[in-house]
Amino acid sequence: MKILVFDIGGTEIKYALCDENFNLTDKKSVPTNAYEGGKRLIERVVEIAGTYSGIDRIGISTAGQVDSEKGMIVFATDSIPGYTGVQIKQIVEAEIGVPCAVENDVNSAALGEAYFGAAKGEDNFLCLTYGTGIGGAIFLEGKLFKGNGCSAGEFGHFVTHAGGKSCTCGGCGCYEAYASSGALVRAVKAKTGRDLNGREIFAEFDNPEIRTVIDEWIDEIVVGLKGLVYIFNPSLIVAGGGIMNEKYITDEINVRLAAELMPSFRCAKVVKAQAGNDANLLGAAYLAAKQ
Ligand SMILES: [Zn+2]
Incomplete structure (x- = not known):
């Protein structure tokens, strides 16, 4: 074919x-x-x-x-x-x-990851892509869950901070305003006054000022994932976006997420997207x- x-x-x-x-x-x-x-x-x-x-x-x-x-x-x-x-x-x-x-x-x-990538053989998993914003897809009981208007999985606009920063959707306090790679870039700029992209930020991983911003940003990622794990009880979360090539991020997410979750929910592992x-x-x- x-x-x-x-x-x-x-x-x-x-x-x-x-x-x-x-x-x-x-x-x-x-x-x-x-x-x-x-x-x-x-x-x-x-x-x-x-x-x-x-x-x-x-x-x-x-x-x-x-x-x-x-x-x-x-x-x-x-x-x-x-x-x-x-x-x-x-x-x-x-x-x-x-x-x-x-x-x-x-x-x-998500289908690419389900059949050819990081989620092969998984029936219940979530995909989140961390870029300028945060995109998401929900794979439940072996198939995509689309929602009523074909738009389920907009995890970027799930509110993690009531009354927080304003977002491109017109709302405020959305997950992507805090946890996207765009949010990391803005946080580094606010702290250091420097315009660095994701790769440049991680090239300065040993700079304590930058390291603090990275660690606070990872906490923001974990806050959202914690909510999603309690809602969907997935076996796997596939994290995509170029920034996730930094192994430190997924390693830290796994440690911090497990520490935050009730023991029965700790089976949810976070892995980097593989189908790229x-x-x-x-x-x-x-x-x-x-x-
Ligand atoms: Zn929003």
Whole structure:
């Protein structure tokens, strides 16, 4: 089986071919040109797909809230104007003539981890991606839990500080305002006056001032995870985002989380995502293959 898979992000569309053993080959990318709008974006996906021959399926991982049954965008922010309501599956199937599966990017990554990565064989796990904000996906009893409006798992806007810092969602005190890698960058700036990115912050791990900020930030990560463990009782939490390549973070999270939890909940381990940059593509390929 030859599956063409896409990962549509705010800045880049990545795509690759995938075989029945889920090996990705011929990886490419083009700029998203989000300013051209959601309709044009899907036209470009169709144009790319049209350059391939002998494709059996198409799998698409995309930013935005996705109704994967209908293969449409339920809601997308203005980062891709006019994307809300675009019937991706219908358009692609009509133009290319092969079955198409569409899923949200964080959910695709969770599927990638479930079948090919850190969560292989796990029936109940959570995925959290720590970047500018915090994305999440919930995998329960062997499948994705999507919620009523296909938008469950927005862990970034789960309130951990009543009346706290204001957030991009319009609320305040949200988890991502304290525990995202963006929040770490802001906290370092507030403490030292320096603009450092995640990698630069960890390069100065031995600087006591920076180390204090890192440790306080890890406490913020743990506060949110503690709540999630009590709600979902997962066996595993997969932590993604480039910052999680720093082993100190996941090691500390595990120690501090276990110390905070009641003994019967301490089986929840936190591990780094493994499927990495390919997780979204592999998750979309899995869904496409299943169609
Ligand atoms: Zn928020």
